[in-house]
Amino acid sequence: MTSASSPIRHPNSGSRQVMTRRAWWLVVLNILLPGSAQVLAGSRGLGRFGLRASLSLLGLGVIAGIVYALNPEILLTVATNSIGLWILAIVMVFYALVWVVLTFDTIRLTRLVKARPKARPFIAGLATVVMVTVAGTASYGAYVATTASGFLSSVFAAGPSEPPVDGRYNIMLLGGDAGSDRLGMRPDSTSVVSIDAETGKADIIGIPRDLEYVPFPEDSPLYASYPDGYGYDGVCDVDVCQLNSIYTEVELKSPEMYPNAVAEGSEPGIEAMRDAASGVTGLTIQYYVLIDMQGFSQLIDALGGVDITVAERLPIGGQEDDLSDVEGWVEAGPQHMDGFTALWYGRARHGTSDYDRMSRQRVLQEAILQQFNPGNVLTKFQGVAQAGQEVVKTDVPQGMLGYFTRLAAKTKELPVGAVELVPANNVDPTDPDYDYIAGLIDAALNPVTETPAP
Numbered sequence: 001m002t003s004a005s006s007p008i009r010h011p012n013s014g015s016r017q018v019m020t021r022r023a024w025w026l027v028v029l030n031i032l033l034p035g036s037a038q039v040l041a042g043s044r045g046l047g048r049f050g051l052r053a054s055l056s057l058l059g060l061g062v063i064a065g066i067v068y069a070l071n072p073e074i075l076l077t078v079a080t081n082s083i084g085l086w087i088l089a090i091v092m093v094f095y096a097l098v099w100v101v102l103t104f105d106t107i108r109l110t111r112l113v114k115a116r117p118k119a120r121p122f123i124a125g126l127a128t129v130v131m132v133t134v135a136g137t138a139s140y141g142a143y144v145a146t147t148a149s150g151f152l153s154s155v156f157a158a159g160p161s162e163p164p165v166d167g168r169y170n171i172m173l174l175g176g177d178a179g180s181d182r183l184g185m186r187p188d189s190t191s192v193v194s195i196d197a198e199t200g201k202a203d204i205i206g207i208p209r210d211l212e213y214v215p216f217p218e219d220s221p222l223y224a225s226y227p228d229g230y231g232y233d234g235v236c237d238v239d240v241c242q243l244n245s246i247y248t249e250v251e252l253k254s255p256e257m258y259p260n261a262v263a264e265g266s267e268p269g270i271e272a273m274r275d276a277a278s279g280v281t282g283l284t285i286q287y288y289v290l291i292d293m294q295g296f297s298q299l300i301d302a303l304g305g306v307d308i309t310v311a312e313r314l315p316i317g318g319q320e321d322d323l324s325d326v327e328g329w330v331e332a333g334p335q336h337m338d339g340f341t342a343l344w345y346g347r348a349r350h351g352t353s354d355y356d357r358m359s360r361q362r363v364l365q366e367a368i369l370q371q372f373n374p375g376n377v378l379t380k381f382q383g384v385a386q387a388g389q390e391v392v393k394t395d396v397p398q399g400m401l402g403y404f405t406r407l408a409a410k411t412k413e414l415p416v417g418a419v420e421l422v423p424a425n426n427v428d429p430t431d432p433d434y435d436y437i438a439g440l441i442d443a444a445l446n447p448v449t450e451t452p453a454p
């Protein structure tokens with residue numbers, strides 16, 4: 001060992017050939033196992049520190065790989081927890097600094113002035129490029145981790161986890177639309193995503209915003225006021241007695257019905273909509289996600305736009321029967337849309353029905369989800385995180401993110417079912433048969449499988 005290492009520790013400094021070869025070896029050793037160059041070339045204290053740090057990082061990587069192979073949910077939970085992300089950021093910054101120190105010390109130990117002049121820039125260049133790449137990547141990773149921690153803390157709740165009910169998680173999705181012509185926000189779209197807690201199979205139940213006589217569970221504060229359904233006999237506390245008015249009525253006129261809503265990461269109006277969605281579907285709604293459709297355009301811009309195939313030409317601007325203020329058109333065919341155009345694609349009214357809009361908004365949501373891949377999000381992370389804080393509000397706790405991330409991976413591998421409570425499925429929103437609706441939902445969530453005859 002001593003004789004083998006002596007050309008590196010005690011080289012013939014008068015030989016440019018030896019010193020050049022030695023410099024290359026030190027740089028390569030620093031890249032392959034940081035700290036080893038210092039141990040071999042004489043700076044043993046720093047070298048031992050670097051080796052311990054390098055081997056510890058390698059050990060952590062191996063442990064993480066084993067944990068992920070045995071139980072991915074544990075690692076995903078750590079990676080979606082604010083404290084875990086900060087620890088990860090600190091570790092990455094520490095190793096970035098260690099790498100920089102070791103690389104500069106390695107360049108010092110190479111004694112480049114003794115190497116061949118033509119080799120010097122290549123030796124120093126390789127060491128510098130690798131140092132900048134590794135340290136820069138680690139630093140950016142630390143930035144992403146801290147930004148993600150802030151994003152998760154601002155969007156996701158810190159409350160307790162909810163267990164599945166009848167083996168399912170049911171999440172209410174609200175598309176908020178607080179237009180300038182409206183008093184408060186009215187959910188422009190409402191749906192319930194029901195996910196099998198074991199298989200990940202998901203079904204989306206689309207609830208039209210103009211649904212009438214919405215029933216409430218008996219334990220809902222709204223049941224006492226509307227035992228026969230919301231707006232029965234034309235009675236409600238706002239101008240239009242339909243599903244999306246429930247949020248406005250409770251939020252603006254009777255928030256005291258849900259006194260604990262804000263403290264639990266929600267709003268009185270959202271809790272009223274949760275009770276309404278539960279009454280319509282017969283499902284227990286564990287969580288909600290509110291998406292601000294106006295802010296949705298910022299998220300699309302942050303992602304660099306969205307690709308959608310448009311079925312028919314749609315106006316940008318205009319009303320149902322008036323095109324006087326149209327600013328442009330979304331042409332039929334494949335389109336790459338910015339946020340503004342995509343928003344109008346989802347909300348255009350002229351020549352289309354509410355059910356057409358529900359369908360387009362579903363297409364828009366699916367297109368956005370397809371673009372949420374790690375490469376896209378990481379390269380534009382700052383803009384995505386900033387837009388996300390403005391777009392999304394939810395009571396899903398951080399502690400459930402690891403579980404839901406794993407469940408989502410299963411969901412992507414299975415076809416997503418859809419139950420649209422619209423006239424095409426024999427549902428009349430103005431006179432709904434809620435027993436029939438319950439049958440539609442039950443058939444979708446619990447399909448009967450025929451047993452082959454013996």
